Amino acid sequence: MNFILSSLICTPLLAALVVLLMPGYLQKPIKAVALLGTLVQMGLSLLLYVSFDGNAYADGRSGYQYVEKLNWIGLSLGSLGQFQIEYFVGVDGISVSMVLLTGIVGVIGVISSWTIQKQVKGYFLLYLLLLTSVMGCFLALDLFLFYLFFEFMLLPMYFLIGIWGGPKREYAAIKFFIYTLVGSLFILIVMIGLYTSVIDPQATARQLGLVGNGVPVPVAVILEVQQMLQDNTIATTDLVRTFSIPAMMDSANFIPDSLLHIMSDVTLWDKPIRFVAFLLLFAGFAIKVPVVPVHTWLPDAHVEAPTPISVLLAAVLLKVGGYGLVRIVYPVFPDAAAYFSVFVGGLGVLSIIYAALCALAMNDLKKLIAYSSVSHMGFVLLGLASLTTEGVNGAIYMMFSHGIISAMLFLVVGVIYDRAHNRMIVNFRGLASAMPAYTAFVVIAFFASLGLPGFSGFISELLVLLGGFRAPEATGLLPRWLTIVAVIGLLLAAAYYLWALQRMFFGKYWIFPELREQAVISDLNLREYLMLVPLAILALLFGIFPSLLLNKIGVAVTGFSELVLQNGQEQLNIVLSSIL
């Protein structure tokens, strides 16, 4: 269990290496290796999930389990201090749920990729690389390492859409790439700013000789170093600068007079520099989430991507955005998080309503589901902005549950596309007569997504809305009307799903004449059952027994919100008074 996290990252990488060494004509064995790799990764993630201690206290800053920390790049920069990048991975309740999700969806994706014909070797190579980088994102605790994985996701994704995608794949791929790259640039800017401002108190203590190498640093020493730092009594040559995310969450680790210190009097556009940094970082992750109005890459990317890549994109990649907000943006800049809570929550509600209305106007089933993803991700923002236990738990629950349900949704779209090579709603009617089992799964997926009790979607929406509604009382952050508007999203979700069901699946069986020649309308095959049944069971399981997830994430999530809330209110006063 010591290296389980590294194994999680390396398993698909290893499988990719094997695939790389195999000749391209061995299509079946390549698929088998990919399946094996993802199965092992899923097994490991399950093992991690089961053995993870959900009751141990964690708040984002501390309490990580299965931590691995290695010095990766260390340089002495003379008067600029010490340069340090670490291979630093660990899990807490927040990331462990995402790890499990990635493990599960990774396998489903491979099964769904079984029908890929074109350049099988290249496809699975990129697929496995993608899984490596996603897993890395969820495990990394060093911002540099995180950024590395975060950026690396782009490369396989670009090619997977651009080569194996639909007719307009080049446009979609480049749109996806540029959008995300712009987001990454914002993150990069703030990352550099943070790097210039933050030190690692433990490494600095070692550098100062307060603690010997290989000995754990006592808390008292850390506090002493932090005090020395704030008193400006450490020589700049001894400051060990760091990318460590937990170190960035403690305002005591910021070098006085540095750019992003809470007492920094630097302003940009009349706002404290920390607020600007928050907004940049937020924008970077918001593109990934995605949040209206920077969401327009998502429908295009989904429509053009092949089914398994859509599944992975919706189920896992979008979560990196939300995860980044929880892991980095909020705890590093709690003051700005408190200051901008209405803005963040408002964007969440805007996404919920805006995307749901767009989904109503869609003729392409896949695009409809893509917009529904945007709408559901809005709940994550709302829950997060509330900073109540219910709201943040709901946000994480939503990410997990949406991962399961959106995978199902994109799979069912893939089923009809495989058969008819078309998925325009108007081209089909009464599919229920021809494909009863398929329609049953469509109904399950749609109702799970629109929040029918019994499915995981309900629990997440309930918790988010409950948290949002309670926020004015509990944390004083969000106005109540915001949540009331968000509740209308539930109605709109029902409207677009039921309307699609009515138009496409019910009524007399009919297919657009031009499609009839090429379409082979048959019900689900074994492979499709193999993907849909487990997902449906999971959606039910997490809908009926929420404690399966909440027992793992609850403590960490609550620790996180408490930390952000407390630090936020304390630091906000300092930040605002510093610029006067």
Added chain:
Amino acid sequence: MELTSLLEPLAGTSETALALVVMLLPLLSFFVLIFFGKRLPRHGDWLGISMMLLAFAVSVWLFALTWNTAMFHSRINWFSLPAFNGTFAYFTAGILLDNLAVLMLVIVTFISSLVQLFSVGYMHGDEGYSRYFAYLGLFTFSMLGIVLVDNLLLLFMFWELVGFSSYLLIGFWFKRPAAVAANKKAFLVNRVGDIGLLIGLFTLYTYFRTFDLEALRTLINSGNWAGGVFTLSYILNGQPWLVELSSLLLTLAGLGLFMGCVGKSAQFPLQVWLPDAMQGPTPVSSLIHAATMVAAGVYLLARCYAFFTIDALTVIAVVGAITALLGAVAALTQYDIKAVLAFSTTSQLGYMVMGMGTGAHDASLFHLATHAFFKAALFLNAGIIIHAMHRGLHHTHQPENIDPQDIRNMGGLRKVMPLTFYTYLLAAAALVGLPLFSGFLSKDAILAGSWAWAQTMSLNGNSFYYIVPVVGFTVVLLTAYYMGRHMWFMFFGNFRLPFNVEELRLTAKREVEHVMALPVVLLAFLSLGLVFSTNPFSFADSWLMNGISLEVLSADSRLLAESLIGAVHRQDEANHTAHIVFGVVSALLGVLGIGFAISKYRNKTREALSQEKPQSTFAKLSYNHYYLDQFYNRALVQPTLLAGRVLYRNDKWVIDSLLNNGSKALVVFSKVIKYFDTLIVDGTVWLVGALSRLFGYVGLYPQNGKIQSYFVYSLFGFILIILYIIVF
């Protein structure tokens, strides 16, 4: 007061375990039938029915154990969230058995069993036969969930599941476009109500930190009204909380809860889904859209009675009265046999809601029970008639476009379908509220209660409140009229289709299958007043109504509207002699209504009846349900769809075009840079090269290798040097 201890798990008892079994039996039949139904003998109908009968038997047993004797409550901690400062937020789940729960349990399982039995005949030969029974199982499970759970969150969950199973059942014949339009509409309209319900729940949770009904009631009990503010304090997880709630906020929360009822119980302005829901199979209309599901809203009001303020109750009373009136008026002109019954259902539900709003809590629940039986009987009978009409049309090869549900195509059925006629007559008499029938008792109780309420409310000199009971009495007249008209069209006069009316019978000896006859007879019997009260002229003697009174259900707790409800009850008791007047008046109104209907239609010819159409503006308004559908479509649905299209265009033409033009501008800019590079930067470099080449050529030219030239150059040089020396 200590809240934490109120939320602690309560050990299960054998009674609650049995209740859980009752609830899970239909779910089991759902799963078995949905997966294996087609492979079972007879497609598994026996399984669904036997499960349901078993559930009914256990329910009766539980009824005997609980009714007026004991209350059972079991609770577990469903999940909990760690909250700030090391505390926890608890979400519990449990089963509560009291008089109301066991009564509903018996009603739901009883009618469900009968409807399943009936369906064996009605759905015979349908290609989705096993799916149908599976759906009924899912519905019954969800409905029992609503009845049995002990907290509002779980209630909401089952509430939505009921909506879902209703969606499945309305759209059971999914090849019919009208059916799938109707089920979508039903689900969406219900969701509008659910949004309100959810917000009501959120408000309760925000201030009281629990969804548990008993805990909530205890909290309300411990609070106090002072100057329009409701104050209470409690201790949760060792931390004291002081909550001060304005009357307005509590009213809004109550109205949120009420919105759930407005959706599910088809109250104004959300009643539009119920008539459309008749697209489902008729036994489904009987079970779900008449007897059980639509009554869930009233049940919710009863369960949450403590949380409504006086203002909220006033709104509830007015909405109920409006619905009762609108439903009855719409029923006056309908020709579809099920449409009449559907509008009558909204009207009767309006009565129940009005009863709740006017403080007649027990009367309203009593009406819920009696209505469940007689309305189920009416719908099942309607099913028999529709079946018979289908049979007749089919046997005699009539054109496809003849509507078997149109009462204008019927007439004289009394002679060929006597059993149907008499059972229909009993149930209709109960609906109209004629003395000796169950509806008389319960409706009278509501009317009496509403009169007492109006008296109490108008003590401040505002007599507008009397409108509510007056509307109530008016609806009695209207109900009698439309049921009289309805019956006249179907059973009296002569058959109006061009074939022998005997064709409607199953065989010459029998008018209907036994499995369909038995449920109808049982339900018709339960429309008799004697079943519910030893004195069929006085509701005060009803064993049922006394068992579900507020004193019995929540003996030791107070309501938010305690002052009003107490006063109304005192007024009601003071009205004791007036009750006789109410009974006589409502009976007279009933007779009068029937008389009007008969006198209007008695002398009409067969042709006049079969050609009748709504003529006057009023009749058209009533026939088209006040054009509410068209109004909602124009005012809400179309604008929403338009907003969707506009926003999508915004995505395409604003955001994306901004991006695309931005990238195009970037390309243009890079082209400019490129020209700058090739012309200016590269040009400069080229210029340097060219200049050096030019100079090179200049330097190269003199070096031509001729010794004479070199001599000339050096001579010139020498002369220049001499000149320099001389000049300077």
